[in-house]
Amino acid sequence: GSGLLVARSAARPGLGAIWGLLAIVEVLAFLRSPLRYAERLAGHDLAFAALVRWRTWLFDLLVPLSPAGLGTARRGDLLTRAIDDVDTLQDLYLRTVLPLCVAGTTAIAAVAVVGSQEVWSGFWLACGFSITTLGAIAAARMASGTARAAAAARGQLAAVVADGLEGASELTAYGAWDQLHRRVEDLRSHLDALARTRAFARGLATTSTVAGAGIGVVGATMASVSSAHLAALTSTHVAVVALVALASFEPAASIAQAVLGLDVVRAAGERLGVFEGVAEPDTGNLGVPDGPLTLAFHHASLRYHGATREAFRGVDLSIPAAGITVVTGPSGSGKSSLLTAALKFWPLSDGYLTANEHPFADLEPEALRGRLGSVLADTHLFSGTIADNLTLGTHHYNLEHLVAVLDAVGLDDPASWLERPVGPRGAGLSGGERQRVAVARALLTNAAVLLVDEPTAHLDGATAAHLQASLIARSRSSAIVWVTHDAPPTDAVARLHLVDGQVAAT
Numbered sequence: 001g002s003g004l005l006v007a008r009s010a011a012r013p014g015l016g017a018i019w020g021l022l023a024i025v026e027v028l029a030f031l032r033s034p035l036r037y038a039e040r041l042a043g044h045d046l047a048f049a050a051l052v053r054w055r056t057w058l059f060d061l062l063v064p065l066s067p068a069g070l071g072t073a074r075r076g077d078l079l080t081r082a083i084d085d086v087d088t089l090q091d092l093y094l095r096t097v098l099p100l101c102v103a104g105t106t107a108i109a110a111v112a113v114v115g116s117q118e119v120w121s122g123f124w125l126a127c128g129f130s131i132t133t134l135g136a137i138a139a140a141r142m143a144s145g146t147a148r149a150a151a152a153a154r155g156q157l158a159a160v161v162a163d164g165l166e167g168a169s170e171l172t173a174y175g176a177w178d179q180l181h182r183r184v185e186d187l188r189s190h191l192d193a194l195a196r197t198r199a200f201a202r203g204l205a206t207t208s209t210v211a212g213a214g215i216g217v218v219g220a221t222m223a224s225v226s227s228a229h230l231a232a233l234t235s236t237h238v239a240v241v242a243l244v245a246l247a248s249f250e251p252a253a254s255i256a257q258a259v260l261g262l263d264v265v266r267a268a269g270e271r272l273g274v275f276e277g278v279a280e281p282d283t284g285n286l287g288v289p290d291g292p293l294t295l296a297f298h299h300a301s302l303r304y305h306g307a308t309r310e311a312f313r314g315v316d317l318s319i320p321a322a323g324i325t326v327v328t329g330p331s332g333s334g335k336s337s338l339l340t341a342a343l344k345f346w347p348l349s350d351g352y353l354t355a356n357e358h359p360f361a362d363l364e365p366e367a368l369r370g371r372l373g374s375v376l377a378d379t380h381l382f383s384g385t386i387a388d389n390l391t392l393g394t395h396h397y398n399l400e401h402l403v404a405v406l407d408a409v410g411l412d413d414p415a416s417w418l419e420r421p422v423g424p425r426g427a428g429l430s431g432g433e434r435q436r437v438a439v440a441r442a443l444l445t446n447a448a449v450l451l452v453d454e455p456t457a458h459l460d461g462a463t464a465a466h467l468q469a470s471l472i473a474r475s476r477s478s479a480i481v482w483v484t485h486d487a488p489p490t491d492a493v494a495r496l497h498l499v500d501g502q503v504a505a506t
Contacts, residue, residue, distance in 0.1 A: 043098050047090040054086050054272075061275050064365070067345050076162030077155035081271050085151065088268035096261045099254035110248030114241050120223035121241050125248070128216015132252050135208020136259040143201035143260060148267040150194045155271070157187040166425070198260070205256030213249040220245040286358060288367045292321035293355060293448035293479065295342060300351035302334075302341050310349065311337035312501040319449065323493030324475045327483045333498040335483040336377055339451040342481070343374055373447030375455055379438040381426035387418040390441050397444070405444050408470040409436040410463040432458040439467060449479040456486060 062082075107129045115122020164171060164180045171177050224241040301313040312334030319325045327335045340346050342353065344365050353360045355368060381389050390405070391397045399418075406414030411433075426434040439455050455471060456464035464486075471480060472489060482489065497504050 043094050047094045050093060051086065051090050054089050055082075058082060058086060058272060058275075065275060074159035074163070076157075076159030079162070080151075080155040080158040084154065085268040085271050088264055089272075091261050092265045096258045096265060099251070099258040103251045103255050103258070106248050106251045110244055114220055114244055117241055118220075118224045118227050120227075121220035121245070124219025124223055125216045125245050127219065128212040128214075128245075128249070129252060130212070131215060132209045132212030132249075132255055135212065136205045136256040139201040139205035139208070139256060140259045140263055142204065143198045143263060145263075146194045146197050146201075147264040148270065150191060150198075151264075151267045151271055153187055153191050153194070157184065157191070160184060160187065202256065202260060205260060209249075209253055209256055213246075213252070216249065217242065217245045285364050286362045288355060288363055288371050291448070293371050294321045294357075295319040295449060295479070295481075296354045296357075297338070297341075298351050298354065300341065300353060301349050302337050302346060303349040304337075304346065310334075310501055312498060313350070315351070315496070315498075315503060317496050318494065319479055319481055320493050321448070321479055322475065322477060324472065324480045324482050324489050324491065325494040325496070326489065326492040327481065327496045327498065328485070329498035329504075331485075332500075334501040335498055336453050338498075339374065339376060339453055339481065339483060342449075342451055343369060343372060371448045373442035373445045373450045375435075375438045375442050375450070375452040377453045379434075381422050381429070381434055381437060383422060383424045385419050385421055386437055389422055389437060390418075390444055392441065401444065405440045408443060408467075409440045410459075410466040410470075411436060411440075430458070432460075432463070435459070436463075436467065439471075443470070443474060447478065449481065450474065451481045451483075453483045454485065455482070456484070 058081075062078075111122050111126050111129070114125050160180065160183050164184075171180060221238070221242040224238045228238045296319065297315045297317040300315045301310045303310045315334075315338065317325070317338075327338060329335050337346070341348060344360060355363060355371075360368065382392070386406075387402060390402055402418060403414045406417055411417050421428050422437070423429070426437075429437065435455065435458055439452065442450055442452070450471075452471065456467055459467065468489060471482070472491070474480065482492070
């Protein structure tokens with residue numbers, strides 16, 4: 001419209017001849033900004049809504065798989081997938097689908113309008129769009145696979161850095177920082193090489209866009225000028241053809257970025273999709289009623305991913321609804337693995353487990369875990385206060401109960417501990433303090449069965465005796481499975497001694 005207005009105004013026909021066209025251009029100019037804002041707003045709303053759906057989908061997918069279904073996935077790599085790769089998926093609408101649709105629609109409309117005025121002008125304009133599109137496709141093929149390799153390398157880099165930060169004290173003690181630094185440098189160099197390849201492909205795509213625009217605009221203009229010489233077109237139509245051809249290549253500039261972005265989005269989707277094909281562990285739908293709970297292992301065996309032998313095998317063990325069941329044995333004999341199997345963290349390779357004589361496969365996993373409390377060797381404490389960690393998973397608590405449970409695990413002046421910061425993964429506490437906070441958190445639950453792994457480790461004799469007395473008191477109303485290297489409680493109702501993964505005589 002603006003091009004036609006300029007062309008007609010050049011002939012000075014008077015205001016009365018162009019007032020209608022002038023009004024239309026003014027209205028369109030006024031609507032340009034709000035329409036562009038509406039387009040951006042709709043695009044971003046669509047992208048953010050998609051992010052919510054993808055994050056929810058990923059969380060719902062990972063929770064049932066953790067930890068066994070995640071295999072050997074490293075923490076840093078999982079974090080990269082959950083944050084960076086999910087964020088990349090928003091580009092599917094915002095920077096790929098929407099720009100391609102706008103550019104395609106504009107190209108078709110421009111060729112149709114110009115071609116209706118002058119056929120050869122439409123032909124040259126179509127050639128320009130073809131060159132732009134083919135150049136973008138060639139660039140995408142050149143960069144094909146780099147996005148996938150770069151995403152994998154970034155995941156590895158995040159995993160290496162996360163492991164390095166977590167094990168900083170050990171790396172310092174053993175003087176192993178140089179090895180970590182070399183690994184980081186290797187990954188960085190690999191990422192730089194991939195980035196150079198993508199930059200070259202992006203340059204090729206930009207060049208094809210400029211070349212296509214030049215050929216399309218110049219060719220269409222020259223063809224229209226030739227027709228004007230033959231009196232097939234007026235000078236006004238020549239100006240309109242040139243201006244329409246020039247304006248139509250503005251959205252076409254996004255074709256290259258959109259086509260290259262598809263490879264990045266596809267790589268992110270593939271990295272997230274690997275978890276979708278992983279078989280979930282047994283997920284029954286039978287609830288676990290309140291009241292006493294008995295557990296039993298029936299000729300149970302467990303082998304971890306990639307292991308050459310079972311962590312334990314052929315275990316038969318009945319855990320009464322109350323009292324202490326002691327599991328002893330040397331390191332590596334499979335004691336802790338019994339607890340992870342009871343929590344349904346890892347599927348058995350043979351045999352089965354029952355709760356109140358119902359096979360675990362028939363029970364709803366979350367309902368079962370809701371009846372179990374655990375203090376594992378690597379129990380996680382979150383970066384917050386001790387009170388935050390004690391009340392994890394529940395909003396119903398009493399301050400007196402929190403103070404009482406901290407006193408039960410041997411923390412002096414327990415009220416002063418509640419607002420003490422824990423630090424990342426419990427770094428603000430000593431090993432013994434972390435252990436006691438974990439035990440306190442388990443005691444605060446209404447679990448029918450407590451699974452505790454070395455609960456008195458890292459403690460002095462008096463504190464260990466105090467904690468042991470508290471657990472023995474709890475065992476009068478619920479079952480406790482007590483894994484230990486130390487002297488076990490003498491009043492246990494059942495005992496199991498493991499040697500090299502097999503039940504042995506005590």
